[in-house]
Amino acid sequence: xxxxxxxxxxxxxxxxxxxxxxxxxxxxxxxxxxxxxxxxxxxxxxxxxxxxxxxxxxxxxxxxxxxxxxxxxxxxxxxxxxxxxxxxxxxxxxxxxxxxxxxxxxxxxxxxxxxxxxxxxxxxxxxxxxxxxxxxxxxxxxxxxxxxxxxxxxxxxxxxxxxxxxxxxxxxxxxxxxxxxxxxxxxxxxxxxxxxxxxxxxxxxxxxxxxxxxxxxxxxxxxxxxxxxxxxxxxxxxxxxxxxxxxxxxxxxxxxxxxxxxxxxxxxxxxxxxxxxxxxxxxxxxxxxxxxxxxxxxxxxxxxxxxxxxxxxxxxxxxxxxxxxxxxxxxxxxxxxxxxxxxxxxxxxxxxxxxxxxxxxxxxxxxxxxxxxxxxxxxxxxxxxxxxxxxxxxxxxxxxxxxxxxxxxxxxxxxxxxxxxxxxxxxxxx
Amino acid sequence: xxxxxxxxxxxxxxxxxxxxxxxxxxxxxxxxxxxxxxxxxxxxxxxxxxxxxxxxxxxxxxxxxxxxxxxxxxxxxxxxxxxxxxxxxxxxxxxxxxxxxxxxxxxxxxxxxxxxxxxxxxxxxxxxxxxxxxxxxxxxxxxxxxxxxxxxxxxxxxxxxxxxxxxxxxxxxxxxxxxxxxxxxxxxxxxxxxxxxxxxxxxxxxxxxxxxxxxxxxxxxxxxxxxxxxxxxxxxxxxxxxxxxxxxxxxxxxxxxxxxxxxxxxxxxxxxxxxxxxxxxxxxxxxxxxxxxxxxxxxxxxxxxxxxxxxxxxxxxxxxxxxxxxxxxxxxxxxxxxxxxxxxxxxxxxxxxxxxxxxxxxxxxxxxxxxxxxxxxxxxxxxxxxxxxxxxxxxxxxxxxxxxxxxxxxxxx
Numbered sequence: 001x002x003x004x005x006x007x008x009x010x011x012x013x014x015x016x017x018x019x020x021x022x023x024x025x026x027x028x029x030x031x032x033x034x035x036x037x038x039x040x041x042x043x044x045x046x047x048x049x050x051x052x053x054x055x056x057x058x059x060x061x062x063x064x065x066x067x068x069x070x071x072x073x074x075x076x077x078x079x080x081x082x083x084x085x086x087x088x089x090x091x092x093x094x095x096x097x098x099x100x101x102x103x104x105x106x107x108x109x110x111x112x113x114x115x116x117x118x119x120x121x122x123x124x125x126x127x128x129x130x131x132x133x134x135x136x137x138x139x140x141x142x143x144x145x146x147x148x149x150x151x152x153x154x155x156x157x158x159x160x161x162x163x164x165x166x167x168x169x170x171x172x173x174x175x176x177x178x179x180x181x182x183x184x185x186x187x188x189x190x191x192x193x194x195x196x197x198x199x200x201x202x203x204x205x206x207x208x209x210x211x212x213x214x215x216x217x218x219x220x221x222x223x224x225x226x227x228x229x230x231x232x233x234x235x236x237x238x239x240x241x242x243x244x245x246x247x248x249x250x251x252x253x254x255x256x257x258x259x260x261x262x263x264x265x266x267x268x269x270x271x272x273x274x275x276x277x278x279x280x281x282x283x284x285x286x287x288x289x290x291x292x293x294x295x296x297x298x299x300x301x302x303x304x305x306x307x308x309x310x311x312x313x314x315x316x317x318x319x320x321x322x323x324x325x326x327x328x329x330x331x332x333x334x335x336x337x338x339x340x341x342x343x344x345x346x347x348x349x350x351x352x353x354x355x356x357x358x359x360x361x362x363x364x365x366x367x368x369x370x371x372x373x374x375x376x377x378x379x380x381x382x383x384x385x386x387x388x389x390x391x392x393x394x395x396x397x398x399x400x401x402x403x404x405x406x407x408x409x410x411x412x413x414x415x416x417x418x419x420x421x422x423x424x425x426x427x428x429x430x
Numbered sequence: 431x432x433x434x435x436x437x438x439x440x441x442x443x444x445x446x447x448x449x450x451x452x453x454x455x456x457x458x459x460x461x462x463x464x465x466x467x468x469x470x471x472x473x474x475x476x477x478x479x480x481x482x483x484x485x486x487x488x489x490x491x492x493x494x495x496x497x498x499x500x501x502x503x504x505x506x507x508x509x510x511x512x513x514x515x516x517x518x519x520x521x522x523x524x525x526x527x528x529x530x531x532x533x534x535x536x537x538x539x540x541x542x543x544x545x546x547x548x549x550x551x552x553x554x555x556x557x558x559x560x561x562x563x564x565x566x567x568x569x570x571x572x573x574x575x576x577x578x579x580x581x582x583x584x585x586x587x588x589x590x591x592x593x594x595x596x597x598x599x600x601x602x603x604x605x606x607x608x609x610x611x612x613x614x615x616x617x618x619x620x621x622x623x624x625x626x627x628x629x630x631x632x633x634x635x636x637x638x639x640x641x642x643x644x645x646x647x648x649x650x651x652x653x654x655x656x657x658x659x660x661x662x663x664x665x666x667x668x669x670x671x672x673x674x675x676x677x678x679x680x681x682x683x684x685x686x687x688x689x690x691x692x693x694x695x696x697x698x699x700x701x702x703x704x705x706x707x708x709x710x711x712x713x714x715x716x717x718x719x720x721x722x723x724x725x726x727x728x729x730x731x732x733x734x735x736x737x738x739x740x741x742x743x744x745x746x747x748x749x750x751x752x753x754x755x756x757x758x759x760x761x762x763x764x765x766x767x768x769x770x771x772x773x774x775x776x777x778x779x780x781x782x783x784x785x786x787x788x789x790x791x792x793x794x795x796x797x798x799x800x801x802x803x804x805x806x807x808x809x810x811x812x813x814x815x816x817x818x819x820x821x822x823x824x825x826x827x828x829x830x831x832x833x834x835x836x837x838x839x840x841x842x843x
Contacts, residue, residue, distance in 0.1 A: 228766060229779040238766050252666035254651055273649065280783030282766070306784075315782035322647065323791060324784045335788050336648060339795030346799040350806040356724055357810060361569045372601045376484035376575060377542045378517030 003093050013097065013219075014060020020093050030090040031056040037213045037284070038225075038235045058220040065219060066126035068118065068157050069103035072150040073143040073177060073186055074132030078168035079105050081205035081290075082212070091212040101126070104145070115146045118157070127218060128161035130154065130189050133170040133178055137185030151192060158193045163218050166190065167211055169204035169307055172231070176204075179313035190231055197224050200231040204307035207288045210236045230310055232282065241278035241304050244286045247271065257301075265301060275320040276303030283308040453483050455491035456572045456598035461560050467496045468529065469595040472577045475502040475523045475538045477509050484575065484599060491597075502526055502538075517545035522582065535582040539591060546576035550591045564596060569814070572598035616842050617818075620733060621826045622695050628682055629823055635679045636801075640794055642672035647791050676757055683754060686747075697734050703747070705740035714837060715741075733830065733839040739807075746800055749793055756790040 003020045010016045017027055032052045071079070082095055083106075101107075101121040102114065109117055132150070135142035140149030148156075158164060166189040169175035174186040190198040201214045214233055217225050225233040242248065250256070250270035257264040257271050272279070281304055289296040298304055306316040318325060323335040333341070373379035458470040474492045476485035489501050508522035518541025525533040539546050543564055547557060564574040574596040581589040645651070645668050651661075690700040706712050714730045715737035721729035722738070730736065735743060759778050762771035778786050812819045822828045830842040 229772070229776060234767060240763060243764060252663050252669075253661045254649060254664035254668075255661060256649055277784070280787070309782060310779075311782055316784050323788050326788070326792075335791045339792060339798075342795050343798050343802065346802045350802055353722075354806065354810065357814075360724060374484055374573070374599070376482055376512055376519060376540065376599075377573065378512035378514050378519075378545065379542075380514040 003090075005093065008064050008097055011063060012060060013062040013064075013094070016097050017060070017090070017093060020097075022090055022093060026090055027060070028052060028056055030094075031059060033209070034059075034213050034216050037209070038217060055220060059216060062219045066121050066124055067101055067129060068121050068126050068161070069101075069129040070131065070153060070157055071104040072130065072132030072145075072154065072171070073135050073184070074168065074170045074175075076105055076131070078131045078170075078205040078211070079103075082208040091208055094216065095212055122157050122160060125160055125162045127163055127165070127215070128157050129165045129167055129215070130157075130171045131168050133174040133186040133188060134192055135177070135184035135186045137183065142184040142186075154189065154192060158196065161196065163224065164189065164193060164196055164198045165201060165214055165218070166198050166231075167201045167214075168206055169202060169312075172200040172202045173310045176313055179311070197227075198231055199224055199227065199233055202230070202232050202237065202308040202310075203283060204312075206308070207283075207285065207290065209288045210284065228282070232308070236284050237282040237308065239282065239284070241281050241283050241285050241298070244284075245278050245298060246286060247298060260301070268301070271298060271301070271303040273322065274303045275318065275322055277306030277309075277312070277316050277319070278304040280316065281306040281309050281312075452601075453487035454600040455487050456567065456600055458595060458597045459560075459563055459574075460595040461556060462592055462594045464594055465529065466595065467492075467499055468527075469577055470495070470597055471499050471502060472523075472526070472536075472538050472579060472594060473540055473575055473597040475504050475521050475526075475540075477504045477506050477521075479506060480509075482511070487599065488575075488597060499527075512541045517542035518549070518576070536579045537582055537588050537591075539578040539580075540575055543574055543576050543596075546578050547593070550578045550593045552593050556593065560593065560596070566816070567598045572600050575599055615829045616832050617827045617829055618733060618839070618842065619827045620697060621822055622693070622698060623826065624685075624689055624693075625695075625698060626823055626826060628686055631682055632679075635675050635682065636797060638675040639672060639679065640798065642668045642675070643791075643794055646672060647787075673761060676754070676761070679750075680754055680758075683750065702734070702740065703744045705735070705737040705744075710837075711737055731830075731834055731836045733828065733836040742800070742804075746797070749796060749800075753790065753793045753797070756786050756793070759786055760790065 003022060005020060008016055010019055014027075018024075035048070035051045035055050038055075082092060102118040104114075107114060107117075132143075134140070134150045134154055136151060140151050143150040145153050166172050170177070170186070171189050173188040173191075174182070177184055178186040178188070188200075190200065199214060199218075201211055203210070213236065214225070217233070217235070225235055228234050228237055242251070245251070247268065247270045250268075251272055255264060255267070255269040256273040257269050258273055259265070260274070270276070276298065278298065285296050285304070286298070289299065303320065305319045306312040309316065315324065321334065326333050326335055326338050373382035375382040455470075458466040458473065460466045460469045464472070470488065470492050474485065474488040476482065476489070480486075492499060492501060502523040504521045504523050510520045512519040518539045521538045521540070522535070523538060524535050526536050528534050539549055543561070547560075552560075560576075564576075567574055575598070576596045577594045578591045579594055580591040583589060646665075649665065651664060689698050690703070693699055696702070701707075706715065717726055718729045718736045718738045720726040732739075734740075756777065759775045760783065762775035763778060763783065765771040766775065781789075808820050811817070812821075816829065818827065818829045830836065832842055834842045836842070
């Protein structure tokens with residue numbers, strides 16, 4: 001299927017699409033897909049017919065919107081993701097029709113003419129779409145367009161923007177260039193534009209359909225879509241890849257790829273043990289896939305690296321391990337190694353402590369015997385006992401006699417006390 | 431028979447004079463048919479003329495504890511003292527009261543453990559029990575003086591020697607350290623049934639969560655899948671059990687929080703979580719630490735938890751709370767359109783999911799470390815102090831010496 005692409009010639013989007021050769025059937029199919037995306041949480045692809053009709057009516061009635069599509073510090077991969085999708089799609093036609101005022105990659109104008117187009121659109125209310133991050137280090141010299149830093153270009157374009165769409169990991173948080181050590185000081189759009197809602201269409205690159213869906217949503221709805229904590233539209237980012245992954249049954253069955261060339265890999269089993277970040281990554285990749293549903297990373301046997309998540313280069317690496325490594329010991333250790341190390345050290349500590357306890361007990365016992373040898377135990381070195389030593393030394397007798405004397409004394413004292421109490425004494429005693 | 435008013439009784443200098451170390455008798459242990467007092471009486475069997483400090487000490491102890499039991503009479507020629515070559519003494523006593531109105535002439539062996547054991551016929555079990563008890567007394571600084579007897583028949587025929595038990599001899603004044611017999615101990619109920627129930631439920635749940643959690647982190651069950659065998663829903667079940675146990679764990683945690691505020695038992699209420707309320711508590715904490723580092727022999731006595739122990743448990747509570755928090759933050763990811771789970775999963779947006787998983791794994795290992803230390807210290811304390819700390823988590827009661835003065839409870843009666 002190929003469409004004629006000759007720009008915005010008719011008053012409404014619907015008429016322009018018809019002119020480009022998009023049939024009513026294809027357009028409705030496109031709207032049906034969009035409705036399915038917008039229906040948060042519903043991924044069946046079967047949208048309510050009435051909703052589809054309503055969206056189609058609204059979208060086709062859209063008059064030419066002003067769109068500024070900036071491309072800052074980036075690789076143009078996001079745009080490639082849309083343009084090189086494997087054939088001309090309705091999505092592409094829609095995007096081409098919209099992104100006409102200013103876009104570095106696809107616009108026909110150049111030089112002074114392009115800058116003038118940008119300045120004029122900036123003065124009017126417009127939709128601002130941003131690809132690429134904003135480098136702020138060293139006065140922003142790492143990315144300049146027409147003599148202005150990326151930050152200035154972005155701020156000027158954002159001033160009268162009705163809505164701001166940050167498309168791609170670079171625009172969302174800075175992506176690769178913002179990862180440690182971030183030499184250019186790259187940041188995402190929402191770290192510069194704080195007074196307006198920035199809708200983050202995340203991914204490196206995002207799926208073309210999701211970009212189109214986000215733009216179409218803004219064209220057909222008055223309010224911005226519901227966003228998650230990272231500013232991503234929930235209609236596309238409410239589920240993890242893991243939740244609708246076609247390999248999920250292998251995960252649940254415990255069938256994992258252990259190396260890229262093993263039997264499991266050939267069988268197309270789950271890539272969890274290869275460090276797949278699907279369980280940590282919110283994206284509709286398993287549903288839309290890429291390049292007209294041709295394939296997608298996991299489908300091609302490669303684990304997800306989590307490119308729709310913030311700081312994935314720093315937080316999701318090493319890509320081929322289940323858990324991130326633990327830094328700070330001079331070396332990087334895996335969490336499991338560190339954990340077993342902790343357990344080992346504790347066990348060794350316990351053994352050592354128990355050893356010292358035992359040693360202490362043993363020495364205490366020994367010392368006891370050596371310090372005070374007793375004849376009754378036959379200890380060597382004990383003073384010999386004179387069993388029949390005569391009347392001078394008779395301890396047993398002495399003890400008994402002393403105890404008897406003490407007892408007699410106590411009895412006497414008790415008697416004296418009772419007599420001192422007077423006539424009531426004896427009665428009280430009873 | 432010797433009585434208090436023995437005709438030869440003459441007042442003399444107190445025992446312990448003449449260079450003998452002052453000796454204390456801890457108690458008597460019986461292993462045969464005799465009572466412990468009778469064992470003590472046998473240990474006191476010595477001629478009136480004996481100058482042995484042990485004889486004197488045992489006689490004194492018998493007098494003090496059981497004045498009604500006479501010191502067995504031993505004729506001056508009926509005794510052969512111990513020597514380094516034969517480490518027990520032999521004495522003959524006549525008409526010893528065996529109980530039940532029965533009297534018997536006996537030869538009494540008294541002396542060092544192994545030397546006496548070599549002379550008697552006993553079962554291995556009896557030997558083991560005796561040795562274990564003797565070793566325990568030894569550890570606490572008491573020397574066991576073993577006592578064995580043999581009946582003397584007509585014509586001075588000496589029968590087989592029977593083990594009767596031992597008395598413990600301590601050197602120096604050892605008041606307050608007496609391990610003594612069961613009568614020296616008092617049982618105090620400390621741990622409520624709810625706490626004990628929570629403790630063992632926690633053990634079961636943490637064990638389950640650790641096993642399943644480890645397998646989620648690192649699925650070890652690998653060979654079967656390669657053989658083309660059916661693996662069913664193995665990871666599914668592991669995760670199901672993990673989540674089920676996690677919900678149960680949270681319920682246990684909540685009941686502990688509720689009981690901290692509603693219980694009338696001071697050992698359960700929230701103020702116990704922070705043990706350092708006074709300067710003295712901090713000093714006691716230091717002493718406990720020094721005790722465990724073998725710097726100090728004595729540590730302050732607590733009925734409940736000592737400050738170090740309580741800090742460890744409070745720390746564990748905090749660790750478990752973080753573990754539940756990170757666990758449910760990860761669990762909640764499955765339903766981000768729901769405001770509740772989105773809220774619970776908020777930490778995942780601060781740190782990123784992999785880092786939360788990392789915390790969750792590391793805390794599991796930290797809990798394992800705690801378990802190792804906890805089990806070791808519980809067994810160690812129960813073995814050395816004999817307070818029944820381990821069984822107290824089952825039956826609720828600990829044993830304290832009568833007269834002991836715990837920091838956190840009135841004197842034990």
